[in-house]
Amino acid sequence: MIRYGSSDFDKVPWPGERNAIIKMSLSNVQEFDETFNRNLQECKWEPHPLYSVFTQYDREYYLERRAAFLHKYRCLYAVSKTISPKTIIELGTSAGASADAYLSASPKATYIGFDIFAENGDRDDSPPWKPDEIARKLFKARGFKDYQLIRIDLRALDRLPRRADFVVVDAGHDFDSEYSDLRLALTAEPVFILVDDSGAEAKPAIEKFISEDLKGRLAYTFPINYIGGGLVLKLVA
Numbered sequence: 001m002i003r004y005g006s007s008d009f010d011k012v013p014w015p016g017e018r019n020a021i022i023k024m025s026l027s028n029v030q031e032f033d034e035t036f037n038r039n040l041q042e043c044k045w046e047p048h049p050l051y052s053v054f055t056q057y058d059r060e061y062y063l064e065r066r067a068a069f070l071h072k073y074r075c076l077y078a079v080s081k082t083i084s085p086k087t088i089i090e091l092g093t094s095a096g097a098s099a100d101a102y103l104s105a106s107p108k109a110t111y112i113g114f115d116i117f118a119e120n121g122d123r124d125d126s127p128p129w130k131p132d133e134i135a136r137k138l139f140k141a142r143g144f145k146d147y148q149l150i151r152i153d154l155r156a157l158d159r160l161p162r163r164a165d166f167v168v169v170d171a172g173h174d175f176d177s178e179y180s181d182l183r184l185a186l187t188a189e190p191v192f193i194l195v196d197d198s199g200a201e202a203k204p205a206i207e208k209f210i211s212e213d214l215k216g217r218l219a220y221t222f223p224i225n226y227i228g229g230g231l232v233l234k235l236v237a
């Protein structure tokens with residue numbers, strides 16, 4: 001287990017009271033629903049022309065479903081705009097496509113992304129696809145400066161290194177990974193958790209997390225209808 005005082009974690013301060021999590025409205029699901037839908041309707045966000053799922057090594061899959069994925073990333077934008085977080089932690093950053101949506105909607109937020117950032121060397125062409133390099137190029141192109149990318153296996157963590165009002169869970173979706181990541185997300189003391197790809201595979205882990213780990217701590221859930229599905233969990237303050 002990695003604990004504080006080692007590795008990349010030294011560089012991630014736990015904010016003190018001054019930066020403590022802001023009190024948010026969105027106290028009921030109707031309010032979240034209305035704000036989210038307004039933000040989604042007004043969303044003009046477009047994927048970056050050079051760095052997005054539509055340009056990456058496996059782009060054919062995304063290009064064949066372009067409208068569905070554009071809708072998905074705009075939903076992610078609208079969630080971030082709705083919450084307007086101070087700090088975003090994402091478990092499973094990959095090449096930063098979703099981070100682009102979250103940060104475009106909340107450009108003042110601090111972003112910390114965790115991933116193993118495995119290179120893809122299976123392609124015939126070269127050089128290998130390096131997700132963290134792409135993410136850095138994307139963030140530079142977008143002008144995002146307040147971010148950290150942490151290369152780590154999430155299973156080496158017993159807690160996250162700082163508080164975050166918004167934590168996104170989008171790493172492994174098998175039962176053990178999903179459940180462990182949801183529990184890990186809680187250690188940042190979030191106000192909102194977004195479970196991306198919350199559909200079929202992730203469902204049992206989400207249900208166990210809600211019934212066993214969020215007992216008495218869940219204010220509401222807000223499912224979002226996009227490819228793969230998303231689920232917002234609002235925790236009680």
Ligand SMILES: C[S@@+](CC[C@H](N)C(=O)[O-])C[C@H]1O[C@@H](n2cnc3c(N)ncnc32)[C@H](O)[C@@H]1O
Nearest residue numbers: 092093094097098115116152153154170171172
């Ligand atoms: C579905 S992708 C994330 C996509 C990204 N959030 C987006 O929408 O653009 C899942 C990511 O989780 C990472 N991942 C899976 N298991 C992990 C683990 N145990 N530790 C760290 N990263 C992991 C993978 O490397 C992969 O990049």
